[in-house]
Amino acid sequence: MSRGFGADIVVAGAGPAGIAAAVRARECGRSVLVLDDNPSAGGQIWRGEQSHGQGSFWLRRFAGCAAKLITSARIVDGDAQRRRLILETQDEAFALEYGKLILAIGARELFLPFPGWTTPNVMGIGGLQALVKSGLRISGKRIVVAGTGPLMLAAADYFRRHNAVVPVIAEQAGWIRLARFLLHLAKHPGKLCQAAVLRFGLRRSRYLASCWVEAANGNEKLESVRLRQDARVWDEDCDYLATGYGFKPNSELAELMNCRICNTGVDVDAFQRTSQEDIYAAGECTGIGGAELAIVEGETAGYAAAERNDLAEKLFRKRSKARQFAAALERAFAPREELRRLPSAGTIVCRCEDVVWERLESMKSWRSAKLHTRCGMGPCQGRICGPILEFLLGLEPDSVRPPVFPARLESLVAANEIEEGICQ
Amino acid sequence: MTECGAEEIVELRINGTGVRVPAGISVAAAVLLSGETVFRRSVSGEGRGPLCGMGICFECRVTIDDLEHCRSCQILCRDGMEVRTA
Amino acid sequence: MARAALNESSFDIAVVGAGIVGAACAREFADAGLRTALIEPGVVGGGATAAGMGHIAVMDDSEAQFALTRYSQILWKQLAERLPADGEYVRCGALWVAADEAEMAEVHRKQRYYSERGVPVEILDSHSLAQAESNLRPGMAGALLLPDDAVAYPPCVAKFLVNEALELGAKLIQGRRVAAIGGGTATLDDGTKISSLNFVLANGIAAPVLMEGLPIQPRKGHLVITDRYPGFVQHQMIELGYLRSAHASDIDSVAFNVQPRPSGQLLIGSSRQYGSNDSGVDAQIIGAMLKRAFEYMPGLRTLSAIRSWTGFRAATPDKLPLIGPCPGREDVYLATGHEGLGITTSLGTARVLADLVLKRECAIETTPYAPDRTSHPLADARGSVQIGGARGSVQTMRSI
Numbered sequence: 001m002s003r004g005f006g007a008d009i010v011v012a013g014a015g016p017a018g019i020a021a022a023v024r025a026r027e028c029g030r031s032v033l034v035l036d037d038n039p040s041a042g043g044q045i046w047r048g049e050q051s052h053g054q055g056s057f058w059l060r061r062f063a064g065c066a067a068k069l070i071t072s073a074r075i076v077d078g079d080a081q082r083r084r085l086i087l088e089t090q091d092e093a094f095a096l097e098y099g100k101l102i103l104a105i106g107a108r109e110l111f112l113p114f115p116g117w118t119t120p121n122v123m124g125i126g127g128l129q130a131l132v133k134s135g136l137r138i139s140g141k142r143i144v145v146a147g148t149g150p151l152m153l154a155a156a157d158y159f160r161r162h163n164a165v166v167p168v169i170a171e172q173a174g175w176i177r178l179a180r181f182l183l184h185l186a187k188h189p190g191k192l193c194q195a196a197v198l199r200f201g202l203r204r205s206r207y208l209a210s211c212w213v214e215a216a217n218g219n220e221k222l223e224s225v226r227l228r229q230d231a232r233v234w235d236e237d238c239d240y241l242a243t244g245y246g247f248k249p250n251s252e253l254a255e256l257m258n259c260r261i262c263n264t265g266v267d268v269d270a271f272q273r274t275s276q277e278d279i280y281a282a283g284e285c286t287g288i289g290g291a292e293l294a295i296v297e298g299e300t301a302g303y304a305a306a307e308r309n310d311l312a313e314k315l316f317r318k319r320s321k322a323r324q325f326a327a328a329l330e331r332a333f334a335p336r337e338e339l340r341r342l343p344s345a346g347t348i349v350c351r352c353e354d355v356v357w358e359r360l361e362s363m364k365s366w367r368s369a370k371l372h373t374r375c376g377m378g379p380c381q382g383r384i385c386g387p388i389l390e391f392l393l394g395l396e397p398d399s400v401r402p403p404v405f406p407a408r409l410e411s412l413v414a415a416n417e418i419e420e421g422i423c424q
Numbered sequence: 425m426t427e428c429g430a431e432e433i434v435e436l437r438i439n440g441t442g443v444r445v446p447a448g449i450s451v452a453a454a455v456l457l458s459g460e461t462v463f464r465r466s467v468s469g470e471g472r473g474p475l476c477g478m479g480i481c482f483e484c485r486v487t488i489d490d491l492e493h494c495r496s497c498q499i500l501c502r503d504g505m506e507v508r509t510a
Numbered sequence: 511m512a513r514a515a516l517n518e519s520s521f522d523i524a525v526v527g528a529g530i531v532g533a534a535c536a537r538e539f540a541d542a543g544l545r546t547a548l549i550e551p552g553v554v555g556g557g558a559t560a561a562g563m564g565h566i567a568v569m570d571d572s573e574a575q576f577a578l579t580r581y582s583q584i585l586w587k588q589l590a591e592r593l594p595a596d597g598e599y600v601r602c603g604a605l606w607v608a609a610d611e612a613e614m615a616e617v618h619r620k621q622r623y624y625s626e627r628g629v630p631v632e633i634l635d636s637h638s639l640a641q642a643e644s645n646l647r648p649g650m651a652g653a654l655l656l657p658d659d660a661v662a663y664p665p666c667v668a669k670f671l672v673n674e675a676l677e678l679g680a681k682l683i684q685g686r687r688v689a690a691i692g693g694g695t696a697t698l699d700d701g702t703k704i705s706s707l708n709f710v711l712a713n714g715i716a717a718p719v720l721m722e723g724l725p726i727q728p729r730k731g732h733l734v735i736t737d738r739y740p741g742f743v744q745h746q747m748i749e750l751g752y753l754r755s756a757h758a759s760d761i762d763s764v765a766f767n768v769q770p771r772p773s774g775q776l777l778i779g780s781s782r783q784y785g786s787n788d789s790g791v792d793a794q795i796i797g798a799m800l801k802r803a804f805e806y807m808p809g810l811r812t813l814s815a816i817r818s819w820t821g822f823r824a825a826t827p828d829k830l831p832l833i834g835p836c837p838g839r840e841d842v843y844l845a846t847g848h849e850g851l852g853i854t855t856s857l858g859t860a861r862v863l864a865d866l867v868l869k870r871e872c873a874i875e876t877t878p879y880a881p882d883r884t885s886h887p888l889a890d891a892r893g894s895v896q897i898g899g900a901r902g903s904v905q906t907m908r909s910i
Contacts, residue, residue: 037479039450039500044478072498074479077793086793090499108480120461120473130477131497135449136456220471221461351475352482354467368553371560371665372596379482379493379737379816384475401819402791406482406493406737409778410804410811412818413797467773493737493814 006097007033007068009305010085011104012075012253015043016291017283017298018104019058022067024302024311025102032067033096035087037074037405043106044126045291048133058295076407080257080276086407086414093411100278100305103254103266104298107284109244110387112335113349113357114342116216116225121240125155128242132162139163141239144225145205146170146213148245148333150290153198155242156205166202168236170211170227172245173333178209181332188325212339216241245335247288248387254281255400264288271312272301280305289326296322340392349392350385352378366395379406436505451496451507452477452484463496465510521547521681523867524696524706526688526720527713529559530664531845531852533671534860535710540678542868547704548672548680549696551687555668558714558852561821563733563769563777565746566660566854567604570623571753574830574878579851580629581874582858583658589667589857596666598772604659604746605634605643607650607766607806613750614651621654630657645742645809653747661746661769664853688713691720694841708867711836712845714824714852721836725884726847728822730783732795737814740774749806756782756829756850764799766806776813778803780850782823791818825849826884833862833879843867844881 009025011018014036022032040047041062046055076093077086078101085096109124111117123131125147132138141164145156148171156166171178185192199207211229216222224237249265259274260267264287272280282301283294296319303312343349345358353374363369366389369376375389376382381404382397389395403412432447438458445454452474455463462471464485474484479498487508488494496507521544525536528550536548553560566586568579590599608614617633624631632655634642639653676682686698696704711717718724749766756765767780781795796818803810826832826847836842845863848855862879865872877883 038498079793108478109476111475118466118470118472120463120471123474124476127475127477127481131450131453131456131474134477134497135446135453348466348470351466351472354470365553367556371553371556372669377817379485379814380480381816383480401817402793402796403815403818405479406814406816408811409734409736409800409813409815412734412793412815413800413804491812492739 006099007031008099009033009102009302010035010096010098010100011067011102012085013043013104013106013283013285014038014041014062014069014071015104015106015283015294016045016055016058017106017294017301018043018102019046019062020295020298021102021104021280021282021302021305023058023061023065024299025306026065026067028303028306028308028311030306032065034067034069035073035075035085035096036069036071039072041069041071044130047130054291054295074405074407075253076403076405076411078253078257078404080279083278086411088407088411093408093414095414098278100280102272102298102301102305103259103274103279103281103285104283104294104301105250105253105285107247107249107265107288108383110246110248110335110391111243111384112245112339112342112391113347113388114213114215115344115347116218117243118348118351119216119218119222120220121218121222122216123240123242125151125242125244127244128240129155129158132158137162138240141165142167142237143240143242144168144170144213144227144236144238145242146211146225146227147243148172148335149329150195151244153195153202153207157198157201159242160202160205166205167238168211168227169202169205169207170213170229171207171209172212172336172339174210174336177332181328184325184328191325212342213241213243214342245339246333247284248383249285249287251285252381252383252400253404254279254285256402256404270316271304271309272297273304287326288330289323290329293319293322293326335391343392349388350375350378352380352385355385360389361393363389363393363395366397369395370398381406434501434503436501436503436507438507439509445501447501449501451486451488451494451499451501451505454501455486455496455507455509460509463509471510521545521704521706523547523708523710524549524704525710525712526691526696527557527711527716528554528668528672528682528684529557529712529714529852530555530668530671530856531714531848531859532710532712533668533675534856535712535845535863536675536680537671537678538860538864539867540675540680542864546675546680547683547706548675549683549686549688549698549704551685551699553665554672554682554684555665558821558823559664559668561731561733561819562664562823562850562853563767563779564662564664564853565604565769566662567746567851568624568629568656568659569851570620571756571829572878574875575851576627577874578831578855578858578862578879580627581861582855583660585857585861586660586662586854587658590660593662593667593670596663597670598663598666599660600662600772601658601660602745602770603655603657604748605639606654606656607639607646607747607749608652608654609749609806610651616750617652617654624656631655632657643744643747645807646747647806647808655745659746661771662853663771688720691842708841708843710843710845710863714846715822717824717844717846721839721842721844724832724844724846725827726824726832727784728787729825729849730781730786730820730822731779731850732781732791732799732818732820734778734796734800734815734818735771736776736778737816738774739776739813742774742809742813743768743770743776743807745770747806749802752780762795764795764802766802768803768807768810775816776810778810787822789820789822791820823849823852828884831855831859831879832881833859834866834876834881837882
């Protein structure tokens with residue numbers, strides 16, 4: 001049932017960082033194996049990408065670089081000592097050995113709870129976009145986009161191009177912060193241009209600052225959302241709400257493999273090395289910074305893992321510049337204080353176990369919240385509710401245990417059934 | 425796409441009803457296309473549908489070919505699949 | 511402000527550790543009118559209490575073990591009447607499963623043992639076992655059914671008992687650890703001093719830190735919990751080889767043990783290891799444990815596992831807990847060393863200890879649990895653990 005094999009360099013994640021790492025490592029002549037839990041490569045941003053743009057450029061290079069790609073494969077456990085990953089696909093589980101591992105496992109959206117947020121058709125911004133990319137039709141549908149960050153514009157534009165109507169884009173950040181961010185964008189004329197183009201395309205959408213969703217209404221299907229902007233509160237009819245308040249790095253696998261985690265994500269040095277020998281990390285999992293930063297971090301990791309530090313060093317300046325953009329993003333779009341007061345006593349905070357806010361608001365630690373209310377004991381393993389409690393109460397999550405994602409019980413036996421072997 | 429440009433079709437059953445969808449779409453998309461918005465019932469009985477679209481939130485779980493707790497947003501439709509929602 | 515008050519006030523009894531044993535003890539003392547303190551550095555019920563299975567079991571390993579478990583089981587039934595829903599007490603019964611005729615003979619022996627002592631018990635033959643548990647693989651010889659066995663969710667039970675203790679006047683001192691006990695004073699890790707006439711060590715494997723020489727060793731266990739599959743398993747199920755695993759003192763061993771949680775999740779165990787104080791999950795042990803489980807329930811293979819974790823049982827050389835006055839310390843009592851029966855015997859332990867402290871008559875004989883029963887209380891407790899047998903290989907308890 002399981003076979004052991006591997007490559008010089010295994011890359012976990014086929015998003016921008018992972019693809020860039022694979023391409024560069026292949027250029028240096030290393031054997032590369034890339035893993036992704038989605039049915040195709042591209043990650044959240046580039047999946048289903050059409051013929052133009054940065055994404056398809058890199059995807060083409062990736063397709064041509066002869067890296068091995070395994071899709072629909074989820075890493076459920078990792079052992080840094082044995083340099084081994086345990087993977088699960090739909091039909092089997094197997095162990096994989098790596099010479100070097102590059103973690104390009106990305107980030108997930110940060111959701112914040114408000115009354116009605118569990119109503120069907122309330123989705124993440126990236127979440128709804130992912131569903132459209134995977135076949136959902138939104139032609140003629142009304143979509144309110146609410147939350148924070150430049151992703152909202154890109155996503156709203158994507159929805160518009162798929163013939164949906166986006167009446168409102170509600171940005172929680174205030175105009176002053178947005179203005180400062182625009183000033184920073186001025187240093188990156190390409191980006192400023194991009195933003196202008198997007199905004200023009202969305203000229204029929206109202207883009208409102210200091211605005212957020214207070215409640216979602218509908219019985220088993222979204223009907224409308226209640227928006228607030230300063231003192232003004234009103235209802236907006238819609239078919240979908242695409243909402244998200246930023247991103248949280250997927251650092252769990254790194255933590256499980258004893259990589260040090262810092263306050264931005266997986267801790268890495270100048271060559272994208274983690275604290276664990278022969279494990280590198282690149283992209284959003286090291287800190288939220290957008291696609292450009294993810295690409296250059298991926299390239300750096302690819303070169304470094306291929307033992308071409310000289311080539312990696314040449315990217316330091318580009319990476320530095322991209323990091324400035326990331327820092328500006330964080331300053332501009334950090335969720336505001338008022339969002340902490342959105343959930344009411346009966347608002348569900350842990351969706352897996354239906355634990356409501358009033359049972360959690362007096363908790364002093366994540367562990368006591370978990371043990372005494374079941375919050376975080378569901379299959380999401382605290383990935384959705386953990387960052388919520390971190391934002392609402394300042395609680396830090398527990399340590400990570402295997403499986404790092406829910407896995408079939410038989411997959412947890414795979415670790416013991418290994419035949420040694422390396423594939424080229 | 426077939427040679428003449430027409431999309432390939434996949435046939436599956438959602439809650440006992442036959443549904444024809446373009447090849448290459450996710451089970452989650454197929455369920456939503458069939459008009460269903462409730463994928464599962466939560467612990468307290470609420471209807472739930474997909475949230476994160478990337479296999480993390482587990483709200484899109486359905487039963488596929490008698491296997492429970494399948495994350496439909498990450499599984500592609502296959503001919504003959506039996507999908508059951510809540 | 512609070513600290514100044516604590517320095518001045520006195521307690522009649524201070525319980526160290528708010529796991530389920532400590533919580534139960536604190537409740538008993540508070541109920542008896544003693545000025546009671548309960549000191550817990552972490553989360554109430556967050557130690558071994560949270561790591562274990564929560565199976566409320568009667569055991570026949572020895573008369574003393576039977577007496578304490580049966581007594582406790584009855585106390586649990588009484589507690590269940592006022593336990594809130596989050597304590598998740600369900601009297602689902604337990605099945606000791608016999609894979610072959612040799613194990614079936616053991617089933618009959620147990621049935622006689624329990625019958626003679628008034629414990630409700632039934633023997634299921636192969637056919638009725640298959641009816642009772644449709645996901646067991648076919649061909650089992652039969653099982654012993656103990657309908658009074660129950661399951662509960664210990665962290666919330668501990669929290670409930672603590673709350674009852676507080677309502678009865680006890681004081682919870684949380685977030686600080688006892689660093690030393692001496693001269694009627696417990697000194698906490700932040701320097702606070704708690705003065706008390708008596709102390710109870712109910713802090714599991716940490717007890718030897720406060721009382722050097724206690725014959726307590728950590729015995730590591732692993733558990734895995736699945737997503738929700740209501741109806742997959744009806745009873746707590748244990749293979750008869752479990753007892754051999756519990757007895758084996760020098761090898762890593764696994765034994766089939768599965769529990770249906772009220773949520774519909776399945777809790778799968780069990781494993782025992784000496785000589786490890788690494789709380790990390792050992793993939794090899796998990797693998798061996800699950801392989802064993804698949805042999806009994808092949809359908810488990812495709813179920814979704816959400817989480818695995820480890821815990822440390824406090825084990826004594828003779829497999830009985832230490833309940834009573836600590837040898838050589840007239841103001842310190844022990845309530846620890848429960849190995850795999852801490853949840854079950856928490857209530858009996860608390861009652862026995864309260865009876866001893868208050869010099870009341872006890873419903874059961876208390877001498878088997880007396881801490882001074884071990885001829886050398888300080889023997890083989892210090893330093894590293896003896897490890898015999900084959901390290902690095904995991905023995906599965908199979909029937910012979």
